[in-house]
Amino acid sequence: MNLNLRSDSPASIIYCEGKLLHAVMMLHLYLDSKTFVDKPLKKSPKEVAEAFEKKFPDDIKYGDREAVRAFLDENFEKVGQELSECKLPDWQPRPPKLLAIRNRHLRKFALDINRIWSRLCRKMKKEVEEFSDRRSLIYVPNHFVVPGGRFREFYYWDTYWIIKGLLASGLYETTRAMLGNFKHMIDEFGFVPNGGRIYYKRRSQPPFFIPMVLEYYKATKDKEFLASFLPTMQKEFDFWQERRSINITVKKKEYEFFHYRADSNAPRPESYREDLYTMLIAKPPSSRVLWRDIASAAESGWDFSSRWFADHKRLTTIQTTKIVPVDLNAILCGNMEILAYLYNEVGNKEMHRHFRQMYDDFVRKFKEVFYDADEGAWYDFNRDTGFLNDAAFPSMAVPLFTMCYDRLDTEMGANVLSTLKRRxxxxxxxxxxxxxxxxxxxxxxxxxxxxxxxxxxxxxxxxxxxxxxxxxxxxxxxxxxxxxxxxxxxxxxxxxxxxxxxxxxxxxxxxxxxxxxxxxxxxxxxxxxxxxxxxxxxxxxxxxxxxxxxxxxxxxxxxxxxxxxxxxxxxxxxxxxxxxxxxxxxxx
Structure with missing residues (x-):
C-alpha cells in the first residue's frame, strides 16, 4: 500500500512508516502510541532499520514481543532525553498585571499559575541540532513553553493562548523567543506544523501565528520586530491559500474558502494503533480517505468531535475534508484584517490596501455562505450535501472573536447570543x-x-x-x-x-x-x-x-x-x- 506520511527527515523511516513502527504498535509495547515515536535513537535511523530487518527477517508474531522490546532497549533512549528544563530569563514572581486583580483569592490563584510557567519551560539540548536524524523532534533555536503531560513538545494553536498568558505575566522575551521558533519553522517548511515532531509535518493546526504576532506587537509596539516578521506572516498565509483552499458552489455561485486537508493518507504515527483499529471497525471503501479525514480532524485541533462525523456519533463515519468549517474561515478572515493593519503600521500602503480589500470581500461572501438568517448564526458548510450543517457548536461564535462580520450590523451579535442560548x-x-x-x-x-x-x-x-x-x-x-x-x-x-x-x-x-x-x-x-x-x-x-x-x-x-x-x-x-x-x- 502506497501511504503518504514520510517527511523529508531521514528519521521518517523509523517514526513515520515501516516495519519497525508497525511491529511496535501492533505488539502494544506501550500504553500510549506516542511513547515510541518520541523516543530518540542511539544510532542513525538507517543503522537501526537495517539492524531490525536483520534480526527479524520474517513476519513478526506475537511471540516476538519480548525480543522486539529488547531491541528497543538496545537502540532507543528514554522519552524526553533531548529536552532540558530551563529558566525563563524574564520571569518575575509578582507581575504588575496580576497584582492588579482585585479579588485576593483570584490574585493568589493567578500568581500560583504564574509559577507554573517555569515548570513548563523547555530548551533543546545541543545534540538535537547536531544529530537531528536520531529523533522525531523538530529542532528550534529558542526556549519555549510546552502544554504539559504527554505533550512534551510545542504545539501550534496552543501557543496562541500560552502567549496570551505569558504576556499577562510580563514574559515578553519568552514570547519573542517562541515567535522566533515559529518563524524558523515557517522559513524552513513554509508553514507551522501541528507540533514539534517530524510526524506532525503533514498537517498544520488552526492558523494563529498572525494573531500571535499581533498580540506581541500590541504589547511592545516594536516596529522593527514587526517589519522582520511580516514576510514570514505572508508566507504562512500563502500556505493556507495555496494548500488548504477549496472551491464550492452555492446557489449557482462559486466561492473559494478554506478547509482542513492534511497531506497524509496513513495512520498518524502518534496514534498509529488507534487509527488501524478505527479502520478495522469502519471497513471503509478506502482506508486512505478515512486516514486523511482522521489526520485532517487532528489538523483542526478538534480531535475528535461529532462535528466531523457523518452520523454525528461515530468516529468511523468521519468526513472532515467534506466540511468547510466556519471557524477556520473566520480565523483566516481575521488574519486578513490583521495583515492589513500591520502593513499599515510599517507604512506599506499597497499591501495594506490589498489585504483590506481582501478582508472586505471575504466578509461579504462569508456571510452569504455561512450565515443562516433564520437561525441567526454561522454554521459549517457540508460539501457533500451542499447545505449548512444544522448541528450547533460554539464555533458559531468564532466570527465574533475574529470580527469577521459587518460591525455596523449590531443585530448579528445579538442573534448569535440568542442562538447559543436556544441551542x-x-x-x-x-x-x-x-x-x-x-x-x-x-x-x-x-x-x-x-x-x-x-x-x-x-x-x-x-x-x-x-x-x-x-x-x-x-x-x-x-x-x-x-x-x-x-x-x-x-x-x-x-x-x-x-x-x-x-x-x-x-x-x-x-x-x-x-x-x-x-x-x-x-x-x-x-x-x-x-x-x-x-x-x-x-x-x-x-x-x-x-x-x-x-x-x-x-x-x-x-x-x-x-x-x-x-x-x-x-x-x-x-x-x-x-x-x-x-x-x-x-x-x-
Missing part, C-alpha cells in the same frame, strides 16, 4: 462544552469544555461592545474561572480540559488518552481573563458546593454510546484484535 450551549454551570451531543465518547464533545473554545466565545461576545453580550461574557468568564479555580484548590493541578456539565466537580474523560495536566493554554486563558476582568471577577472558596471528584456517575447515554479509542474502552478489544491480526504479516 443549549450556555446552560451549564462551569462553562461552555464543545458540543451538546451526548454519547460519542469523544473529548471534543459534551460534557467537556476547553480553554480556547471558552476564551474565543467570551472574547467574541465582549468585543461586540453590546452591553447584554458583554454581561453574558462576564458571566461565562466567571463560570470558567470558578471551575478552574476550585479544581486547582482541590488538586493543585491545571487540566487540559474540564467537565463543565455539573455543579460539582467531575473529571473530564473521552478521547485517545487520559486528561493531561500542566496545562499551557488553560493557564494562558485563565490569566488573560483574570487580567481582562481584574476588577469584576469574584470567587469565594466557601461558595462551592462539593470539592470531591466524582469518577463513576456517567451513564451510558451520556458518554459511552459511540466508538472511542480511549484507553479505558480501547485496550481489551484492541488486544484481542492484535492477537488475531498478528497471525498474518505485519506488512500492509
Amino acid at each position: 443549549g450551549l450556555l446552560q451549564f454551570p462551569a462553562g461552555v462544552p464543545t458540543s451538546v451531543k451526548k454519547g460519542t465518547s469523544q473529548q471534543w464533545d459534551y460534557p467537556n469544555g476547553w480553554a480556547p473554545i471558552n476564551h474565543m466565545l467570551i472574547e467574541g461576545l465582549r468585543k461586540t461592545g453590546i452591553p447584554e453580550l458583554q454581561q453574558t461574557a462576564l458571566n461565562l468568564a466567571t463560570r470558567w474561572i470558578s471551575r478552574n479555580y476550585h479544581v486547582f484548590m482541590a488538586e493543585n493541578i491545571m487540566w487540559e480540559k474540564y467537565d463543565v456539565s455539573k455543579q460539582y466537580i467531575r473529571k473530564a474523560r473521552g478521547g485517545e488518552y487520559e486528561n493531561q495536566e500542566g496545562f499551557g493554554w488553560t493557564n494562558g486563558v485563565v490569566l488573560d481573563l483574570l487580567v481582562t476582568y481584574a476588577k469584576q471577577l469574584d470567587v469565594e472558596p466557601s461558595s462551592f458546593h462539593n470539592n470531591t471528584f466524582i469518577f463513576d456517575d456517567y451513564d451510558e447515554y451520556e458518554f459511552d454510546g459511540g466508538h472511542s479509542t480511549a484507553h479505558f474502552t480501547f485496550i481489551p478489544i484492541m488486544i484481542a484484535t492484535i492477537i488475531v491480526a498478528l497471525q498474518n504479516t505485519i506488512h500492509f
Whole structure:
C-alpha cells in the first residue's frame, strides 16, 4: 500500500512508516502510541532499520514481543532525553498585571499559575541540532513553553493562548523567543506544523501565528520586530491559500474558502494503533480517505468531535475534508484584517490596501455562505450535501472573536447570543462544552469544555461592545474561572480540559488518552481573563458546593454510546484484535 506520511527527515523511516513502527504498535509495547515515536535513537535511523530487518527477517508474531522490546532497549533512549528544563530569563514572581486583580483569592490563584510557567519551560539540548536524524523532534533555536503531560513538545494553536498568558505575566522575551521558533519553522517548511515532531509535518493546526504576532506587537509596539516578521506572516498565509483552499458552489455561485486537508493518507504515527483499529471497525471503501479525514480532524485541533462525523456519533463515519468549517474561515478572515493593519503600521500602503480589500470581500461572501438568517448564526458548510450543517457548536461564535462580520450590523451579535442560548450551549454551570451531543465518547464533545473554545466565545461576545453580550461574557468568564479555580484548590493541578456539565466537580474523560495536566493554554486563558476582568471577577472558596471528584456517575447515554479509542474502552478489544491480526504479516 502506497501511504503518504514520510517527511523529508531521514528519521521518517523509523517514526513515520515501516516495519519497525508497525511491529511496535501492533505488539502494544506501550500504553500510549506516542511513547515510541518520541523516543530518540542511539544510532542513525538507517543503522537501526537495517539492524531490525536483520534480526527479524520474517513476519513478526506475537511471540516476538519480548525480543522486539529488547531491541528497543538496545537502540532507543528514554522519552524526553533531548529536552532540558530551563529558566525563563524574564520571569518575575509578582507581575504588575496580576497584582492588579482585585479579588485576593483570584490574585493568589493567578500568581500560583504564574509559577507554573517555569515548570513548563523547555530548551533543546545541543545534540538535537547536531544529530537531528536520531529523533522525531523538530529542532528550534529558542526556549519555549510546552502544554504539559504527554505533550512534551510545542504545539501550534496552543501557543496562541500560552502567549496570551505569558504576556499577562510580563514574559515578553519568552514570547519573542517562541515567535522566533515559529518563524524558523515557517522559513524552513513554509508553514507551522501541528507540533514539534517530524510526524506532525503533514498537517498544520488552526492558523494563529498572525494573531500571535499581533498580540506581541500590541504589547511592545516594536516596529522593527514587526517589519522582520511580516514576510514570514505572508508566507504562512500563502500556505493556507495555496494548500488548504477549496472551491464550492452555492446557489449557482462559486466561492473559494478554506478547509482542513492534511497531506497524509496513513495512520498518524502518534496514534498509529488507534487509527488501524478505527479502520478495522469502519471497513471503509478506502482506508486512505478515512486516514486523511482522521489526520485532517487532528489538523483542526478538534480531535475528535461529532462535528466531523457523518452520523454525528461515530468516529468511523468521519468526513472532515467534506466540511468547510466556519471557524477556520473566520480565523483566516481575521488574519486578513490583521495583515492589513500591520502593513499599515510599517507604512506599506499597497499591501495594506490589498489585504483590506481582501478582508472586505471575504466578509461579504462569508456571510452569504455561512450565515443562516433564520437561525441567526454561522454554521459549517457540508460539501457533500451542499447545505449548512444544522448541528450547533460554539464555533458559531468564532466570527465574533475574529470580527469577521459587518460591525455596523449590531443585530448579528445579538442573534448569535440568542442562538447559543436556544441551542443549549450556555446552560451549564462551569462553562461552555464543545458540543451538546451526548454519547460519542469523544473529548471534543459534551460534557467537556476547553480553554480556547471558552476564551474565543467570551472574547467574541465582549468585543461586540453590546452591553447584554458583554454581561453574558462576564458571566461565562466567571463560570470558567470558578471551575478552574476550585479544581486547582482541590488538586493543585491545571487540566487540559474540564467537565463543565455539573455543579460539582467531575473529571473530564473521552478521547485517545487520559486528561493531561500542566496545562499551557488553560493557564494562558485563565490569566488573560483574570487580567481582562481584574476588577469584576469574584470567587469565594466557601461558595462551592462539593470539592470531591466524582469518577463513576456517567451513564451510558451520556458518554459511552459511540466508538472511542480511549484507553479505558480501547485496550481489551484492541488486544484481542492484535492477537488475531498478528497471525498474518505485519506488512500492509
